[in-house]
Amino acid sequence: MVAATDRPVRKRTEVVVATRRKSGRWQGQATLVALRVAVIAIALLLWQVLSGPVLPEYAVSKPTEVAGALVEMLGSASGWADIRATVVEVVAGFSMGVVLGALLGLLLGSFPLAGRVLEPLVAAFNGIPKIALAPLFLLFFGIGAWSKITIAMIGPAFVMFYNIYLGLRLRERELVEVVQVMGGRRHHLLAYVTIPTLAAPFFAALKTGGPLAILGVIGAEFIASTEGLGHGLFTSAMNLDAATEFAGLIVLVTMTLILNGLLTWLDKLALKRLGLTARDRPAAEHA
Template sequence: MSEMTDPTLLQRLGLRLLRLLLLLLPGAILILFWQWASGRLIATLYVSKPTDIAARFYEMFASGEIQPHIMITLQELVLGYCIGVGVGVVAGYLLGRSPRAAAIFEPYVMAFYGIPKIALAPLFIIWFGIGLWSKVALAATMVFFLVFYNVYVGVRNVDRELLNLARIMGAGESQLTRHVYFPAAAPFVIMGMRMAIPYSVIGVIVGEFTSSVKGLGLFINQASSTYDPAGVFAGIALLLMFIVVANAVAGQLEKRLLRWRPAINTERSEI
């Protein structure tokens, strides 16, 4: 029997196809209802039709109107996210490894964490101007606290008996970091990174709403001020694409970093 006619393989493909259809079904129903309701239950001035949004989407790319905004927002997102994750991982690890330092600095971190990050946008614009770096700073700040606390908790929760056993066997600090702390804290790191993705988008868009030369936030703001709901929804759809792609990349990274964990067999689970 050939591989393509293997009943087990066909069953797995059928289950995957069924899961994909179940995943897409609510979205398809929502879009169909939206198309029907727009103009009937609510004026298209407030909620544009999906077909109008698709047409506006095509127009934006065909005219080259949206590409400069996408490039600026992507740069801000990538820089802000990477800086926030990097600083959050280092700070969370160092504070988690040092109980004395944690006792001193944790209250200050908590105090800064309680500040609404949106309130920092005008301050960052004063410091860094209306260009790219004020948005990067705001996004990095929002990402930092989420990653920091997840890494901090992950490091603090490492099994002390495992640490003592590793030290008895002669493990140095670098070996403890690589073979004990990192594997134990990796799920917390990944969780913080995934949670921070939408917050980095929020930080960038809020910064662009406040003051910007280019960017998707500026595009959405201008579309709103000119009563262009199709443009607003098209810009929001682009932001959703960013989040979906970033989550997919984070999911692949999670599989690589946590490949030592036993895999959960989902093929036999009920749908």
């Protein structure tokens, strides 16, 4: 009887403890956000005060001037044309690189002999600085969008290839044999072994390859282009227009954060659907 009476009390206690923990987490997050905002505000204030008396204004501009340049960029048709051109090149190059790298990783990872023969050649090609290939692609595709898309494709392709290739090689042989002994066919191995094994490396490669695609596009636009954020940054630097330069950098940072946020959301959603918990991602720094 006493134990039965204590059950509602324990339940209420557990509810109160859980509520306090949740409230504590929210308070902790709010504190982190407030501290980050404070750091940014202090940095902007120092930038505004030191620009001119201490730092050369022609090189660093001022936050107020950068804000004006950003508003002007976002309010002009040419500014949005540059943003649109860069976004299209990044999305196209990133998508093609992911598909190419995944297919190559699956192919060489599924056929060990082909992997032993071709993997050193892939590693040798990966050792070439990606931006050094830009003039070659410019000769093939001209200064249009395809030369930028091709450069953007290379970085994500190599990252995806290595993650998928190594993920297949590290697949647990004992688990594969157990599934085979139990009468499992190829589609069972794919569903219960291969996909869960490659899920985390795949999404790690996505999150690593996104910034590489942006870097490739901007580098190629620096070398030769008629539109795009890289073209705008290069033109601003040549004109010593620091305010517009920083405005373009803000747009680039925003683009990177949006891409990373989308990939993080997709990562969590896919792992949740697959019934996998978040775990340490493999190092995907092969580009």
